[in-house]
């Protein structure tokens with residue numbers, strides 16, 4: 174018997190005589206009332222993780238991006254990035270080249286208020302996964318109408334067929350005496366621009 | 370069957386050594402106390418936490434109750450997404466599948482995301498035999514690997530090491546396996562983390578093959594999920610050309626939308642955060658983005674044995690959050706090594722005997738007793754595993770397994786007690802003896818209770834690991850006689 178057949182047979186043997194009927198899953202948590210100020214809560218919670226969060230109007234995006242990037246010079250945006258900025262577009266740089274990039278500016282699929290999380294599904298404007306991983310600074314733009322209240326709302330809105338990266342603050346570790354240290358392998362600086 | 374650290378003594382023996390290490394106890398008390406506080410804070414923020422726990426338990430139960438069908442759906446979805454699916458009955462089979470894929474690509478190294486399943490099967494050692502180096506990329510795992518040490522906590526495997534020890538390790542060992550630690554490295558956590566970043570980045574950029582586990586595998590969409598903090602997971606899941614994921618068959622959940630429960634339960638229970646820094650999900654190969662060849666190894670290695678145990682099968686709901694370790698009064702004092710397995714603490718005390726079976730070796734059989742049955746683990750478990758219930762059930766199975774052999778000290782003591790209590794004169798004589806004993810080796814416990822010191826054998830079998838309350842100067846029967 175193949176391993177597959179043997180494991181499936183063992184599963185069936187283990188469950189012989191067991192009641193196979195599903196237990197109903199309580200789902201009332203999905204109807205929790207949304208927080209009063211969804212965008213405000215997102216800003217507060219994202220800042221809790223020591224992300225740098227700034228709100229700005231649509232028209233002020235270029236200035237806000239320039240100020241967040243400070244003096245960083247080697248910067249990329251992904252293909253399909255919706256704002257006209259004087260920043261070169263990622264043309265499929267090798268990982269070694271990406272490793273020498275200082276910062277990347279992208280959009281997000283959505284943001285989650287209660288947890289202060291950004292979700293990228295790596296469609297247009299968000300770039301392939303390596304693009305937001307290797308540079309040390311990630312500046313992410315999210316429009317206020319893309320902020321959802323909580324995790325259930327996010328899961329319902331996202332397409333599982335897309336690869337996703339959920340980001341809550343900069344890369345961190347607590348492995349040394351449980352001291353939180355920002356920045357191990359992912360970007361050490363996370364800037365969020367909440368637009369609108 | 371691997372999974373027990375080689376040559377581990379039974380729990381009470383290993384615990385004694387751990388208890389004598391005051392540095393270890395200090396590190397543990399600090400660490401578990403900190404995580405407990407953080408967890409309590411973020412759990413209190415959620416209004417319907419109990420409902421989420423019920424939902425989490427029900428979803429896992431439903432997946433397990435039809436595990437054959439759920440697995441077949443997962444297999445089909447994965448294959449539709451361009452993933453090659455392998456099945457492994459045991460550790461050796463899983464390791465040889467991974468080794469042969471890696472060898473097929475002609476590599477002599479792989480990068481690894483922290484994964485309990487690959488530790489359980491001893492993958493690193495198996496790959497080493499094939500001349501393939503497996504680099505652990507999680508900071509704590511790196512510390513454990515450089516120290517040629519064993520992990521002692523599910524989430525913070527190097528919880529037993531302090532910053533000075535870590536600096537020594539980095540200075541002495543990093544250079545022999547890659548980029549050395551910088552000159553003048555201090556023991557500041559931020560500097561140590563930066564040294565790890567430099568050391569590992571070189572490996573991430575050149576690795577062709579990565580090995581991961583998965584926190585969840587979604588049957589209907591063929592999605593795998595890795596929950597992490599540092600970004601080493603993202604590196605391994607994104608940069609290499611080939612990705613091999615070793616996934617225990619109990620990791621499967623029926624639908625994508627079920628994740629809305631677990632993405633709330635897991636981070637709050639494990640690191641005590643509203644959300645962990647990074648979660649990656651992927652459904653097979655994405656053209657032009659990430660690894661273009663993917664394998665999933667579905668691992669049994671004792672899990673179907675757990676499933677066959679009607680009381681014990683709830684242990685398969687475990688999402689490895691480690692909350693039960695952090696609240697356990699036994700774990701807090703002994704640390705993880707005493708459990709002799711990659712699964713320490715309360716969950717380890719049930720999972721190891723369930724996966725390996727009882728009555729085979731003394732180490733495994735000692736684990737269901739490594740508990741005070743206080744119930745704290747059940748209370749914090751995000752998927753409501755009634756660990757005390759399973760512990761009691763396993764104790765009875767351990768006793769049953771030893772019925773035919775010579776009686777244990779405990780069985781002898783119980784029989785003797787039965788004989789004493791069965792006759793008034795015998796009991797009176799015993800009470801006289803216990804008054805005498807109460808004058809021997811008495812000491813005072815914290816709180817002012819009196820206890821006997823160590824008794825000579827066979828009493829030492831009991832007092833070796835426990836305090837025996839000192840018998841009162843007068844027995845109740847004696848006092849009653851005088852009053853009449």
Ligand code: SF4
Nearest residue numbers: 687688690691693750
């Ligand atoms: S048994 Fe429960 S509390 Fe313990 S690690 Fe598993 S899920 Fe977490």
